[in-house]
Amino acid sequence: MAGDPKNSAELLLVAFFPPFLVADLEKEYVLHDFFNAEDPEALLAEVGPRIRGIVAGGMKGPDEELINRLENLEIISSFSVGYDATDVVAAQNRGVIVTHTPDVLxxxxxxxxxxxxxxxxxxxxxxxxxxxxxxxxxxxxxxxxxxxxxxxxxxxxxxxxxxxxxxxxxxxxxxxxxxxxxxxxxxxxxxxxxxxxxxxxxxxxxxxxxxxxxxxxxxxxxxxxxxxxxxxxxxxxxxxxxxxxxxxxxxxxxxxxxxxxxxxxxxxxxxxxxxxxxxxTPHIASSTHETRRAMADLVLANLRAHFAGEPVPTPVPNQR
Structure with a gap:
């Protein structure tokens, strides 16, 4: 967890991410690691009302239940071009923006x-x-x-x-x-x-x-x-x-x-x-230094744009 809680948006991490992405996120946001939490329910009870964003993975994303529990959720930024692990329909029904990382991989x-x-x-x-x-x-x-x-x-x-x-x-x-x-x-x-x-x-x-x-x-x-x-x-x-x-x-x-x-x-x-x-092979198709860095940059760009009140660069297709 880093950043000034008074000024930084609080994000929930629901998958494993490269350390360099986590380090960059910590410079700008307050992070809560749901993926590695010993007691996920206790974590949600404590920080759930403050969560404004989720950082998701291609194989691990928020389902409808988690999305609906986070009353102040605004954006789900996925570290992947694929977003089938995230319940996009549930997010759209809540007015939550979902982004991904196309083209770079x-x-x-x-x-x-x-x-x-x-x-x-x-x-x-x-x-x-x-x-x-x-x-x-x-x-x-x-x-x-x-x-x-x-x-x-x-x-x-x-x-x-x-x-x-x-x-x-x-x-x-x-x-x-x-x-x-x-x-x-x-x-x-x-x-x-x-x-x-x-x-x-x-x-x-x-x-x-x-x-x-x-x-x-x-x-x-x-x-x-x-x-x-x-x-x-x-x-x-x-x-x-x-x-x-x-x-x-x-x-x-x-x-x-x-x-x-x-x-x-x-x-x-x-x-x-x-x-x-x-x-x-163990899901290594995009596993190069260059591509993972580019994916991380898109995750950050989408979050920064949203919290600055600007259009996100790479929303998933067909968002209402």
Whole structure:
């Protein structure tokens, strides 16, 4: 907690944040750490009426109950481009502004996505494990799959999907997409997800999370993708039915997968830990010094603008 309580807005932290963001926030605001509180209820009872802002994360945000308990809440500033962890409807019903950090992390997420598109078919993670385990002297690995001419199906051609498509063109991939909004792009458009999965060698997930896309990628999609197909997910873990993914990988109903996100973070499915044909990373798509600094700057810019009575730079779309 820092700042002069008489002059500084009081904020509730509901997720883990980089120390440099917390340090910058402490220079201007009074902070209350709800995420690490030993007794969250006692904390709310003490400071709840004074809270004017929440700093949220992409995977940890305020639900309707918390939003409604904070009678003087004015703004929720999310340290993420995704905001499905925050109940935006409840916030809007209260007249609370919700902001996020778009654009600044697009390139990093797309870079990891393209790395996954290379790693999974070429079996790069498997090859490294093979070498480290001392197996090279004993046996050769099975062959991988090349990229040129393969069909890449992108689920959600937004900022990240478009950036991945641009990168994939340089590798000679044949690009298609499925999106709920029409797009004026030179790529093949598919009217439904299953038809694209059937026609794709690699299915890339870059759509929004939330209830509307929960378990969108299920057993039917894996069956359509088939035993030579690969799944890539750098979007949200909730979009993929993880139980169906485990079965598809272990029964070789798909060739492989690469995932950076999971349904119940920071927990990844135990069943995948010993599965060879999957690449897994702990939600690192935007984890670079430069991007996390830029995200922190946007969180601060949104808070500063609001408390100065100015329009916030990056509100979430379609705020009333």
């Amino acid at each position: 697009t390139d990093d997420v797309a870079d990891l996505g393209m790395a996954f598109i290379i790693m999974a078919p070429r079996r790069i993670a498997e090859a490294e494990r093979h070498l480290r385990a001392g197996k090279w002297k004993l046996a050769r690995m099975d062959l991988g799959t090349n990229l040129r001419g393969k069909k890449l199906g992108i689920v959600g051609l937004g900022r990240v999907g478009s950036a991945v498509a641009m990168r994939a063109e340089g590798f000679g991939l044949d690009i298609g997409f499925h999106d709920i909004m029409p797009k004026d792009v030179p790529y093949r458009s598919y009217p439904d997800l299953l038809s694209m999965a059937e026609d794709s060698d690699i299915l890339f997930i870059s759509c929004q999370g939330g209830e509307s896309t929960r378990n969108l990628i299920d057993a039917d999609v894996f069956d359509a993708l088939g035993p030579k197909g690969f799944l890539i997910n750098v979007a949200r873990g909730t979009i993929v039915d993880e139980d169906a993914l485990v079965v598809a990988l272990q029964e070789n109903r798909i060739a492989g997968a690469a995932v950076d996100v999971f349904r119940d973070e920071p927990n990844a499915p135990e069943a995948l830990m010993g599965t060879e044909n999957v690449v897994m």
